[in-house]
Amino acid sequence: MEKNPLISVVIPVHNAEDTLDVCIQSVEMQEFKEYEIILVDDGSTDQSGIICDTRAEENKNIRVFHTENRGAAAARNYGVRQARGEAVAFIDSDDTVSEIYLSYLWELMQEYESEIAVCSYDKVYDGNKVIEVDVGEDEVRFCISGEDAVECLLYQKYFLSVPWGMISKKKLWDKVQFPEDTKAEDMGTIYKLFAAADKVAYGSESEYQYYQRKSNTMFSTCDERNQDYYKHCREMITYVKEHLPSCRKAAVSRFFSACFQILSETPKDEDHETMVRQIYRDIRKMQNTVLLDSRAKLRNRAAALLSLVSISLMHRMLRAYYIINRRIKL
Numbered sequence: 378m379e380k381n382p383l384i385s386v387v388i389p390v391h392n393a394e395d396t397l398d399v400c401i402q403s404v405e406m407q408e409f410k411e412y413e414i415i416l417v418d419d420g421s422t423d424q425s426g427i428i429c430d431t432r433a434e435e436n437k438n439i440r441v442f443h444t445e446n447r448g449a450a451a452a453r454n455y456g457v458r459q460a461r462g463e464a465v466a467f468i469d470s471d472d473t474v475s476e477i478y479l480s481y482l483w484e485l486m487q488e489y490e491s492e493i494a495v496c497s498y499d500k501v502y503d504g505n506k507v508i509e510v511d512v513g514e515d516e517v518r519f520c521i522s523g524e525d526a527v528e529c530l531l532y533q534k535y536f537l538s539v540p541w542g543m544i545s546k547k548k549l550w551d552k553v554q555f556p557e558d559t560k561a562e563d564m565g566t567i568y569k570l571f572a573a574a575d576k577v578a579y580g581s582e583s584e585y586q587y588y589q590r591k592s593n594t595m596f597s598t599c600d601e602r603n604q605d606y607y608k609h610c611r612e613m614i615t616y617v618k619e620h621l622p623s624c625r626k627a628a629v630s631r632f633f634s635a636c637f638q639i640l641s642e643t644p645k646d647e648d649h650e651t652m653v654r655q656i657y658r659d660i661r662k663m664q665n666t667v668l669l670d671s672r673a674k675l676r677n678r679a680a681a682l683l684s685l686v687s688i689s690l691m692h693r694m695l696r697a698y699y700i701i702n703r704r705i706k707l
Contacts, residue, residue: 382438383411384479384544386466387456389449390429391419393470396588397428400470403586405436409479414439415456420446425470450555450562453540457550465547467540471588478584482544489520491576495536495543498585517581524621526577527568531617531627533634533674535579538567542585549573561606564635568613572621603639604652610635626666630673633663637680641695657688 386404390397404414416429416439426443433439444455457465464486468474475481478496485494500507521529530536540555540563552573556565571577610632617628636656643649661684667673668681683691 381461381463382413383462384409384464384466384483385413385415385456385460385462385547386468386479387415387417387453387460388468388470389417389419389452389456390421390425390470391446391449391452392421392423392425394421394424394428396471397425398432400468400473401432401439403473403475403478404468405438406476407474407479408477409483412438412479413461415459416441417452417456418443419448419452420444447557448562450559451557454554454557457547457554460547462547464544465550466544468585469541469587471590472541473586473588475584475586479544481580481582481584485518485578485580486544488518489576489578491520491578492523492546492549492574493526493543493571493577494545495577495579496585497581497583498542498587499583500587500589502589518579520576520578523571523574523577524623526571526574527617527621528624528627530568530571531613531624531631532672533631536567536571536577538564540567541587545570545574556609559605559609560602561609564606565609565612569616600643600649603642606635607639607652607656626670626672629663629666630670630677633660633667633681634674634677636660636663637691637695640692641699643696645689645692645696653692660684660688 388400388404393400401414401416404412414436416433418426418429418441429439429441429443433441440459442455442459444452453467456467464483466479466482482494482496485491485496526536530538549570553566553569555562559565614628614632617624621628636659640653640656643653645653664681664684667677668685670678673681680691
């Protein structure tokens with residue numbers, strides 16, 4: 378490339394031969410042209426590596442790196458180290474983006490002189506689009522401090538603990554990286570990224586398409602992932618207490634929500650007894666704080682109220698709802 382790109386698009390790739398080409402094409406169709414695509418082939422055993430090399434031969438803006446299989450976190454960290462751009466964007470290899478995805482985020486970043494710019498997204502089940510956030514007919518745009526963005530993130534308002542749907546200045550990644558050799562690594566990363574920024578901009582237009590497939594992590598939940606998710610949430614509580622005390626209630630609300638999500642995906646049996654007991658104890662510690670927190674999501678406060686009656690009963694109800702809902706969506 379004659380000059381460094383403004384945005385480096387990092388795509389971790391692992392056995393994605395069925396979706397990778399469409400994903401890459403959606404980036405190549407961008408109105409914004411000052412970008413590079415970094416494909417990190419994370420030890421794929423299917424045709425993904427060949428697809429990466431073929432696309433790189435066809436497009437000088439694509440760079441390919443083949444690594445041993447170490448997981449998405451390691452692939453993203455590797456991609457960031459190779460990035461030449463002023464800003465970094467992450468796209469999952471089974472998702473797509475709109476033609477104005479990069480230009481929309483770049484304009485947001487320039488408009489507010491922020492280090493991070495975030496957009497909304499569409500959730501897609503088997504080709505049927507579902508709008509995740511309904512903000513009405515008018516677009517919502519704003520810019521807040523990194524600390525306020527952490528609070529919004531933890532209150533689950535506007536922002537999600539995911540690396541996609543945003544661009545961020547590469548310099549922020551000098552301070553933050555994805556925890557490797559673990560599952561649910563996003564939960565251990567995004568709040569730290571926001572905390573490292575002076576300003577975070579948000580625009581409510583949905584420019585990212587997040588596909589829900591049977592192979593997605595959320596549909597292949599395992600004990601290991603939930604254990605890591607739980608661990609990252611506990612680490613988040615400690616981090617916030619030490620570095621962002623003003624966000625303590627928001628952190629408690631987020632951890633409280635995570636506990637019930639984990640319970641919904643965890644059978645109540647002898648194999649999971651130790652973890653379930655620990656989560657029950659954490660819920661009891663947090664329930665009053667969440668119940669009295671007017672900024673917590675209504676569903677969290679309702680769960681806090683019901684948990685005062687019986688956490689065990691709620692666990693059984695959530696588990697039943699999760700199983701039924703999963704069958705419907707798949």
